[in-house]
Amino acid sequence: MQPQTIYAHPPKLCGKVPIPAMTDDELTRLIRDNSPPPEFPASFQRQVWQRIAAFESKTFGATLEHFAATYLTWLSRPAIAVAVAVTIVVFGAGLGGIASERKNEDALKNAYAASINPFIAAHATEK
Amino acid sequence: MIRGLTIILTGLLIGAGAFFVIKEHDLPHSQHSFAHDGNSRLPELEWLRQKLQLTDKQFEEIAKTHEAYRPTCEALCMKVMASHAKIKKLTSTDRPVTPELEEALKEHALLHVECQKAMLNHLHNTASQMTPEQARTYLEALLPQVIELPLEPDERPHTHQ
Numbered sequence: 195m196q197p198q199t200i201y202a203h204p205p206k207l208c209g210k211v212p213i214p215a216m217t218d219d220e221l222t223r224l225i226r227d228n229s230p231p232p233e234f235p236a237s238f239q240r241q242v243w244q245r246i247a248a249f250e251s252k253t254f255g256a257t258l259e260h261f262a263a264t265y266l267t268w269l270s271r272p273a274i275a276v277a278v279a280v281t282i283v284v285f286g287a288g289l290g291g292i293a294s295e296r297k298n299e300d301a302l303k304n305a306y307a308a309s310i311n312p313f314i315a316a317h318a319t320e321k
Numbered sequence: 322m323i324r325g326l327t328i329i330l331t332g333l334l335i336g337a338g339a340f341f342v343i344k345e346h347d348l349p350h351s352q353h354s355f356a357h358d359g360n361s362r363l364p365e366l367e368w369l370r371q372k373l374q375l376t377d378k379q380f381e382e383i384a385k386t387h388e389a390y391r392p393t394c395e396a397l398c399m400k401v402m403a404s405h406a407k408i409k410k411l412t413s414t415d416r417p418v419t420p421e422l423e424e425a426l427k428e429h430a431l432l433h434v435e436c437q438k439a440m441l442n443h444l445h446n447t448a449s450q451m452t453p454e455q456a457r458t459y460l461e462a463l464l465p466q467v468i469e470l471p472l473e474p475d476e477r478p479h480t481h482q
Binding site: 265266267268269270275278279280281282283285286287289290291293294297299302303305306307308309310311312313315316319320 | 323324325326328329331332333335336337338339340341342343344345346364365366367368369371372387390394395397398400401402405433436439440443444462463466467
């Protein structure tokens with residue numbers, strides 16, 4: 195295959211020898227071999243990671259994790275920990291009291307119903 | 322952070338334990354406790370007094386109605402017990418249904434209707450001594466037990482007073 199000619203009419207550069215014709219592959223190799231490597235500032239890599247961390251911190255999971263870590267660390271303080279634990283226990287006991295009251299109320303309602311129902315009274319007597 | 326998590330879990334465990342312990346054991350008697358009979362000699366009526374917040378006058382009237390109904394209830398109770406005894410006696414492992422057993426079962430069914438009528442009349446007599454709101458609460462709580470059927474919201478009783 196005939197090498198592809200870069201210049202149809204190679205220019206005369208101040209009388210110097212014109213650039214010889216090259217194939218595309220040869221030209222690509224020439225550019226790659228002679229291009230200087232990019233120079234990055236010293237802080238470039240750190241800046242990239244900071245930008246990645248900033249993006250990730252805005253996701254829901256990261257926010258939740260941050261909140262949980264902050265809250266649980268705050269909860270480690272003795273006074274606050276005791277106050278929260280006592281609140282939970284009192285809340286549980288309160289709910290238990292309400293459930294017990296409701297159970298008592300149901301038992302008394304059933305006692306009243308039994309006092310006016312001959313069938314229930316008969317069954318109770320027969321037992 | 323681990324310590325904080327441990328404290329929360331411990332609090333939750335103790336709270337859950339307190340819930341179940343208090344739920345399963347009766348609360349100490351208090352002024353508003355349902356377990357107190359209020360010296361009425363009719364402890365079964367304390368549910369009415371507390372739940373419906375009856376006045377003393379209302380409670381007195383309702384207690385009289387309740388005591389007036391007692392002989393009817395006791396008589397029906399005796400009939401029910403006799404009917405049960407008869408059915409048990411006639412029930413046999415040899416034959417499923419004898420004519421006597423069928424007759425006894427029919428009597429039992431009619432007795433059941435008689436009891437329901439007596440209870441319904443008593444409920445409405447009692448409700449007539451309450452305010453409309455109290456009566457509605459009272460009947461909503463007890464009618465399903467008497468008719469042995471649940472009541473849908475649009476089937477709930479309305480009172481004419």
